[in-house]
Amino acid sequence: MHHRTVEELMSRDVVRARPDTPFKELVRLLEENGVTALPVVDELDRPVGVVSEADLLRKSADQADPTGRAPIPHLEAWERAKAEGSRAEELMSAPAVCARPEWTVVEAARLMETQNVKRLPVVDEADRLLGIVSRGDLLRVFLRRDEAIREEITGDLLRRTLGLDSRDVTAEVRDGRVTLSGTVGHKSLVPVVEQLCRGVDGVVSVTANLTYRPDDARDAPTGT
Template structure:
């Protein structure tokens, strides 16, 4: 299975979008047709300038500032919350949580729309097989984290939970190992049971 590390690895390409002049009823139709709750609004050159959601449409009531709004440009929320395609999956998840959004437009370096990522997309990383996770962790520990011959670490992964045990040369090494292992795609939790020599 491909290692899922960035938004580009899990996003949906070819997302639905609308332009500034899209009429109210047409927005509703696109939302229904694509079965989504929000749509990016694009400028003439394809840049994301806002988002129109179902909530934006429902708030169009008499006596409010949006009462006379009939186009995407008048209805949209701006600026749009977007995410770069090379953003790490955890970073995208945090952005989505902070913004209370279910979907994020994915943009390139020029803020042009290239796709959309949803909560479900971000969760795909946790479908990674335990054996793949364990293999990556063993390689990381062996070649990057611990000098050869200075420690013995055994790795077991079950349902995304990583179990590490063995011996380490000093307590600081354990902290480094746990932090690094926690960044491996698909890891849910890291549990350790290391023996560390006590200095006399």
């Protein structure tokens, strides 16, 4: 079973900033390149942080409203320091939360969720920047064709991995939703098949309408 990796999904042409890149240059880089964040790299091209639109907007939020209608928000000390910053190293979120190119979509998505970030710089073994992967990049796996998903489930997973006959178990896929029908050898195999199908790239949900053969010794009633 093939899982698309971060390397297959990431953007390779990454716009970078340096720690000493000034505020206005950061704004220009974001605007001209149509991106919402920039990795900040050191002299060896290793990410040391990420500066985003949200980081830069703290400066605007910290300014007094000339109309007097909007109160100046309370900022923590670290937020105040960012609002007063003028270079990338003062404005960025650090340290950079990074991914590796061989990671699966699941690994990258879990890291984004636990770290509450929208994108991950991708680095090699020496921590040098290779690319960047965003939430949108990871969601592209759900654009996979239904037929490709069905072929992987019926061929790679059911037949080759689990040794199930295609006449016993069938898979129907519509808009990424998988419906399994048929009979498996024993009861304990039902959740295994369902879980493996959920791990196929592009699968949105799995409904397992599966029965099992009653002659399974583990399901046979015991004598009294």
